[in-house]
Amino acid sequence: MSMAAAGNAIRKQIDEKRAIAKDINDQIVALGTNDDTTTKALKLLNASATPATLAWQDAIRTFANRQKDQAAKAYQAALSSMQSSQILLITGALLTLALSGLLAFAITRSLTTPLRLATRTAEAIANGRMDNAVRTEARDETGRLLHAMGRMQQQLQAVLAAQAEMAQRHDAGQISYRMDESAFP
Numbered sequence: 001m002s003m004a005a006a007g008n009a010i011r012k013q014i015d016e017k018r019a020i021a022k023d024i025n026d027q028i029v030a031l032g033t034n035d036d037t038t039t040k041a042l043k044l045l046n047a048s049a050t051p052a053t054l055a056w057q058d059a060i061r062t063f064a065n066r067q068k069d070q071a072a073k074a075y076q077a078a079l080s081s082m083q084s085s086q087i088l089l090i091t092g093a094l095l096t097l098a099l100s101g102l103l104a105f106a107i108t109r110s111l112t113t114p115l116r117l118a119t120r121t122a123e124a125i126a127n128g129r130m131d132n133a134v135r136t137e138a139r140d141e142t143g144r145l146l147h148a149m150g151r152m153q154q155q156l157q158a159v160l161a162a163q164a165e166m167a168q169r170h171d172a173g174q175i176s177y178r179m180d181e182s183a184f185p
Contacts, residue, residue: 003070010063017056024049114142121149130157159184 028045114136121132134150136143162179169177 007063007066010059010066014056014059014063017052017059021049021052021056024052111142114138114146118142118145118149121146121153125149125153125156130160155184 024044028049031040031044117134117136121134124132130153132153134146134153136146138146159179162183166177166179
């Protein structure tokens with residue numbers, strides 16, 4: 001039987017027992033107004049009205065206890081649902097934090113790795129090392145910086161090679177030899 005049907009059945013019982021008690025009490029009141037029937041009224045009160053009223057009160061008590069039990073079950077269900085929601089919310093927040101951390105790490109690494117390579121290349125060129133491997137597939141600002149450093153390194157290598165050739169020719173006696181300035185921007 002569903003909870004609503006059980007509740008309706010108990011309410012019906014309460015109404016029935018109330019109706020029985022009311023009829024008996026009405027009879028007692030009618031008898032009590034007449035002096036010669038007072039004894040009859042007392043007998044009816046003790047024999048019928050009191051048990052009917054007690055039965056009615058028992059039905060009310062049963063209904064109240066049932067409602068109290070249902071309220072306790074509903075409270076427990078609400079607590080359980082709240083705890084489940086809290087666990088779900090905390091788990092979601094932790095997963096979001098973990099995913100955000102991993103994403104931040106990946107983005108930071110994707111930016112700092114090419115910048116670290118560009119810094120090492122610039123330092124190597126500044127120290128006179130012109131044989132740095134400057135290759136990247138990146139098309140962002142860092143990638144363009146690395147491509148520009150690679151072209152700069154090639155230009156410096158070409159200038160150094162041209163100066164070395166000019167020095168050799170000067171040593172060989174061709175003092176009028178000059179580098180081709182149109183080869184260098």
